[in-house]
Amino acid sequence: ASEPKSLPDFAAWKDRNALIVYTANTMETHRGAIGNGVITPADRLFVRNNLPAPPSTITDDPDAWEVQIEGVKNPRSLTVGELKSMGVTTVASVLQCSGNGRAFFPHGASGTPWSVGAAGCVMWTGVPLKDVVDALGGVAEGARYITGTGGESLPEGLDPKSIMVERSIPTRALDSALLAWEMNDIPLSHTHGGPLRLVVPGYYGVNNVKYVKNIAFTENQTDAKIQASGYRVREVGKSGSPDQPSMWEMNVKSWVTAPLETGRSGRSMVCGVAFGGTVALEKIEVSTDGGKTWKQGRFLGPDLGPYAWRPFVMAADLGAGEHRIVSRATDIEGNTQPEGRIENERGYGHNGWSDHGVSVTVS
Ligand code: MSS
The missing domain is CATH 2.60.40.650 (Immunoglobulin-like)
Known part of the structure; x- marks a missing residue:
């Protein structure tokens, strides 16, 4: 057996014994560490990053973080400090990776071999996205999707669309989506997407964009790879494409x-x-x-x-x-x-x- 991996710096505060560490960007909660409480303690919650996280200094002054809102009547940029004066709600929601349970597929599906622990239930606090949109004059005509963009800085020399974390979800999620700055009653950690995260209750993890820097109401889904061909359900052996079902609402x-x-x-x-x-x-x-x-x-x-x-x-x-x-x-x-x-x-x-x-x- 190989040496147990240690926690990466950006998740060093986690409870090592509660987690299976696969890589610096993928950590799963042990089945035996899930417990009987409704809320998963932050230090036991799984971690999954598609890209290396941005520098942890982005949470030094969380209220100064800016998010650009587009595809509304009056598009503008808002700081977390401003969002805090626009509305607040709190919701308990399961955060689960699309690939939770992947380890059970006999064909050896590529990706992290999650068993059951790429999931947890946490409390999110933030402003209902609907309140923000209403304050900016409402959604622009013809918008069918909410497109959120992650705040990672992308390595140069690569096509940004091929690596960026940018997800589109149907506008029916506007009734429940929020821009969250707290998780389990403390300011949202950098590990889980602080200063600000798009939270879409009931939707698979990937749609909950961390360090969100842009929200756009769009007619079409983004053509970023993570949306166009990634997170698409298709037969074994097929490649991903936009006509296949996207990982949106979670199943029972x-x-x-x-x-x-x-x-x-x-x-x-x-x-x-x-x-x-x-x-x-x-x-x-x-x-x-x-x-x-x-x-x-x-x-x-x-x-x-x-x-x-x-x-x-x-x-x-x-x-x-x-x-x-x-x-x-x-x-x-x-x-x-x-x-x-x-x-x-x-x-x-x-x-x-x-x-x-x-x-x-x-x-
Ligand atoms: N966001 C961003 N910005 N980035 C990344 O990478 N990832 C995803 C989400 N979001 C990302 C994001 C995924 S994919 C998941 S799961 C999640 O996140 C996780 O979370 P946490 O907090 O636990 O780490 Mo699968 O579907």
Whole structure:
């Protein structure tokens, strides 16, 4: 086995024991470090950067950070200080990478081999994007997308479109999107996109643009590679293109967080987390025989709204031997997790319950 990697400087404040460190830009929360609280502590939250982060000095004076707003009646640049006087809201939302669960794809989808921990549930505080748009006279006619651009400075000599983090999401997200300057009640860290981040509750991680420097209401999606061919769901072996589904709204999903690997015979608390993406949950079911029989679990703790996850528990009597423990969530619209995977080239959006289970040896 190779030496465990240490945390990169820009994430040195994280809890090393709670994380699997793949590279300087990719860190996953251990399944066993997810816990039963609704909110993921910042030092345990996964990290994923497509590009090296900008210098950490950008959060030295957060109120001075500027974001340009375009595609509205009165386009202009606003500082975080100005945004703070325009409105405020707070929302609990699951942040999950599009490729969470990629490790389970048998074709070896390229990208970070995330298991379950490229996800967490955090509190975001900032101004509703809608309030900003209203103050600037409303969205320009014909706009169908909200396009956010990350504040990384790009290496010279490369086509900027091929590397920049610039994502477009449909304008239906305007009702819930915010420009956030706080996460879990403290100023948004540079690691997670401070001074300012576009947060789109219920949408996959990639749409939540960090160090956001430009928001544009546009007729078309950006032609940046990360949007045009990246984060597109297609058959194994195919390359990405704009006509394929983009990783926008998250699907219903859950997984078990305890017990893991071994357990004691007798009464056991089977725990996990479940969420519905943009839709609230209806129920969680748990099986300790690999999906042959199911029993309903109970959600724990406060319900922090449709975008948050719900920790759950189901008491089970586990006898000595091997148990395959799986969970299956259903949202209030009746969407439920499928048993299997939807095979796709990059291993996106996996919510199949079978792969996400755990095998526990009870003695
Ligand atoms: N933003 C920016 N600016 N940059 C980058 O790189 N990435 C993405 C998001 N945003 C980026 C951004 C991704 S891709 C993800 S997941 C997220 O982010 C993460 O987050 P955190 O905070 O955890 O790190 Mo996949 O879908």
